Amino acid sequence: MISTAPFRQSFSWFVSFRLGLHVQTRRPCACTRIFSLLGPSTESVSRVWGLRHWSASRKPSTFPESDLHQVFNAPSWGSTLAGQDATPALSVSSPVVHNNTKRKKPSLRQRREIESFAVSRLRHCLQASDGFEGLEEPPLPLHPFAHADLAVRPTGCTEDQWLPVQVKSTSRQVYTDVREGRRRSPLWHFQKVSGYEGMALICMFVPQGSLPLTERAWLFPGDRFNTLKKPGWLGITGGGKYDKKENRCSLSPDCMDDSHVGQILFAVWNQARLGNSSYKLQDLQTLQTQLSPTHLAEWTMMQKCRSLFENVPCGLQIRDAPCPTLPHDIELRLATWTEWVRVQLKSAYSVQKMRCGLGYVSTKRQPVWGSVPYSETDFDFLLVSPPQNETAKSIDRRSSMSSNVEEDRWRFFYLIPTQELVRDGIVSSREGTQKGLQTITLDFSTKTAEQCRGRPARLHKWKIDTFNLHLAGKQIAEVLSFERGRQAESLSFKGENRNALEASIPLTVGKHSRSIPAFGQVRKITTFDSQGQVPSNTKSVVRRSHHWWETERSAVSLLRTSLQAAGGFRGLEESSVPLPPFARADLAVRPLGCPEDLWLPVQVKSATRLQPPVVGKGRASPTCLFEKEKNYDGMLFVCISLQKDLQDAPRVWIFPIDHIAHLRYIRVTVGGKHDREEFRCSFGSNLTHSRHVGQVLQSTWYEAREGRSLCKLQPLHILQTQLGPAHLTEWRMLQKCLELFETVPGGLEVREALCPSLPYDIEIRLSGCVKAK
Structure with missing residues (x-):
């Protein structure tokens, strides 16, 4: 510890001063403290001392508050530092000030958006063009958290041989420091570039904003950077050792300087098929299942759900969440809807001491630190699959009465609206009146609600039995449809209510992606010049x-x-x-x-x-x-x-x-x-x-x-049809009314109200009349 008495005496030649500390703790034993003194009438550094002390801890030593008080209020000051603990290291009158302001790091969602945009640009380069046959992806893209971002093969190829492609992207371009005799060069940083053996690793710079920067791309073997000094951290300098002609590729097919990235991938696929390179082709099933245990369970559940959604009577559309970091996984909508509902996917899990048929469900999310229960604003529905862990499999084998254990294990699902989770205290409320739970228990056996107890009994009405897929598809449509217009407690899946529920489902609507009139089928309102004045008695x-x-x-x-x-x-x-x-x-x-x-x-x-x-x-x-x-x-x-x-x-x-x-x-x-x-x-x-x-x-x-x-x-x-539910209903009604008005003898003219906020919607008049009503 440095003695504070001689240190205080050394400031006698200052009337007032400011003390700046710079801490350097690279070594576990030797720590350096830098003190800079600023005079009272200038912002320039007057003197800097480097203080070195030896300590077994990295934590910097500090002066007691009483000593600091004495420093700032001492009546007399010494002119030099006493003792050998402190020696002058540097003395300057007006140092050069460097701008050390660091750019704010992009958030996880922003990084995901940049990655998604880079993958989208690369997908566009896979399309066939002059002199390029093109590459194709599988019908269902790989999971967002799969080991590879893309799987490609030549267009029209029937072999189950796919080239895995990993995409790394950045939107930031910096410049190297100026050295003697050298010019500044652009520099791009990429993270997590190691551990991709057998894959094609593509590093892409996709500029964001209004600066006139050019897109750049490089292609490397996946095992190229497994021995970097800083693992997983790659810096590509313009004209450097990684910015070679054999690695550079172009995102535009008409570029003369570099080869097109699609053509390079096409050549890499052919080389890998002949076994003449470090790249390895793999079958689609292998690439789809290269996931962590949690994401693999989610992917397996998603395949089961897709086959289940195909049985929804009026058709069901599905798409991934815009960003994998959002608190919901997929979005659904019936073919007759325009808005999407957010769905969180969960796989239950079993433990050895649980009763047969019960499964734990995690209802928590993990922000930056710790874990918190889901909020009612995070998603609209919770879709839970049966337990899939090894303990659940062993329990199912012992308790199953059927020869097809796998089919029995995937028999029951839960589709629970968020409002029901709020009522049961499972998720936190918007007002903060309830904290929610991080784990709940659901029943996946053939028991009835009367045979269950507690929360499994209360949530039993949201259980979906896939033994009859046609009936299960209807049940999904009922949950999605009725939750939009009713409270959850008014819905029941008992046999006596089944006929009433089926009557509201548009079973006559075919399974298609467009359930509203397409272009050319929507009727136009006949308009004519209005006075542009609101009635005088209007509020x-x-x-x-x-x-x-x-x-x-x-x-x-x-x-x-x-x-x-x-x-x-x-x-x-x-x-x-x-x-x-x-x-x-x-x-x-x-x-x-x-x-x-x-x-x-x-x-x-x-x-x-x-x-x-x-x-x-x-x-x-x-x-x-x-x-x-x-x-x-x-x-x-x-x-x-x-x-x-x-x-x-x-x-x-x-x-x-x-x-x-x-x-x-x-x-x-x-x-x-x-x-x-x-x-x-x-x-x-x-x-x-x-x-x-x-x-x-x-x-x-x-x-x-x-x-x-x-x-x-x-x-x-x-x-x-991107309208609210009320306006969408009104718009569809207007199309029917316009069709009806066409049958009026003599013709009927229709125009919109002067302002949508008026208490009427349209104005009509018979052809030849002067006043509209």
């Missing part, structure tokens, strides 16, 4: 809503005029029937004359009020405020300012959704970070300082079609 709240709606309508109308062909712009077209007023997107566009049912959803936001500059509060330029209340993933976000007192009004900005995903409000300040050249657009084609808004929409459509954009093209019937 003030409705009047404000009408004003807001007219502002939005004016912005959309202004955008529509920019879709027409002019000059070198070929033009865009909307559907013959506009999207409903409450649809998630405001417009759906595609290139003029395009025959494909692929539409770019566009969300329009408008502003008529201009926030003036505020002196002294950091806003020296006028600001436009746009609200962003919903989730607009996959859409293009267009902001239009209609202020007349703004220069070059009206003004328009187009933002990619990843730029504003984390924002609730978008404040566009003239000359600010959102008012940059890559975001600014114009409604006129003769302006040189900004791009034409129609051309930006057109280029975005082509980029989305090629998979190079976060925007997603969708069929028209999907965009038309």
Whole structure:
């Protein structure tokens, strides 16, 4: 321990000072303390001492509070450090200050999104092109947590021989330090690159944001980096030993410098098939089951569930969660729905001392630290499969009365709505009034509810018996359908209620992916010019809503005029029937004359009020405020300012959704970070300082079609039905009414209400009449 008395005496030549500490604890025994002293009238470092002491612990020694108090309040000071514990190490007058601010590390979800985008770009490169036959994936992609990210083979190949591909990605490009006689070189870091023997390892740099950076990719054998000095950590420097021509590959087929990544994988597959390389082809079953025990149980359960979902009468669609780190695993919807429900998958497990038929179910999630029960906002349904661990298998073999033990073990499932879990105290409530449980017990035997006790008896009504798959499919549809419109306690699966339940299921609807009218089958409302005035007896709240709606309508109308062909712009077209007023997107566009049912959803936001500059509060330029209340993933976000007192009004900005995903409000300040050249657009084609808004929409459509954009093209019937349940019912009713109105003798004209907030929905009149009703 350093003596504090001589240390205090050494500061006599300072009237006041600041003490900065830098701790270096690389060695377990010798620890270095760096003290920097700053004078009272300058920010420069006046003197730095290095203090070394020996300790058996890495924990730095500290001065007692009383000693520090004496240091700052000592009446006299010494001029030098006394003793041999401290010696001057460096003395400078104005040191060079380095910017050590580190970039915030991306979250786990952001990293997953980057990986997903990289895999998507690679999938696009597998498609056949000029001189390239193409590669294909299996019908069902590999599990998100499988050892390989992709499994590929030549298109049309019938052999069960697949090349495993592991993708590593980064969106950050840094630069190496400047050395003598050398220039700065770009540097890309990749993590966890070891342990992929027999695979093709592809490292991809996918730039994010608005910087003009080029995508890059490298391909290595999977065992190339098993002997790195820092295990699993790879740094590729531009022009370095890993950035060689034999490793570089291009994501574009027309690149002349590097080989196309699809062609390289095609050649690697052929070499592996001949046994002339370190790559190894494997059968699909092996690649699908290269999972941890937990994920393997989940994958096995998912295969059983898929075969079960095929028996749902009206058809059931299934897709993976957008991110594997979300608290739900899959999303389901009936073919007659437009919204998806979130489902959490769980496999029960048994222990040796449990009664036959019972299984434990984990109802907890693991955040950064520890584990907590699930919340009622995490998912909509809990789907539980029977126990699959070895203890459960041995119990089933002893207790099974059937010769087919495997079939008996997969007989019972549970599909439990979240509201039922809240009522039973299993998950935590939104208000925080109950904490929830981390483990529950369910019964997977053939016992009835009366034969069970406690929670297994209360949750027995949600048990699904797959002995009759047709009946089990109906039961799944009943749970999903009735939970949307009723409370859980009103639902029972007893035999006397079975007929009433079956009557509500649309059994006549075929099993297909589109259950609503497709393009060309939706009838258009005949419209004519309205007065644009709300009745005088309308409430003030409705009047404000009408004003807001007219502002939005004016912005959309202004955008529509920019879709027409002019000059070198070929033009865009909307559907013959506009999207409903409450649809998630405001417009759906595609290139003029395009025959494909692929539409770019566009969300329009408008502003008529201009926030003036505020002196002294950091806003020296006028600001436009746009609200962003919903989730607009996959859409293009267009902001239009209609202020007349703004220069070059009206003004328009187009933002990619990843730029504003984390924002609730978008404040566009003239000359600010959102008012940059890559975001600014114009409604006129003769302006040189900004791009034409129609051309930006057109280029975005082509980029989305090629998979190079976060925007997603969708069929028209999907965009038309992205509505809330009430508005979707109303929209379907209107289609039936329009079909009925066509039979009125003499004709009937129909138009929408002036504002959707008015207490009526449409206006009709007989052809030839003057007044609409």
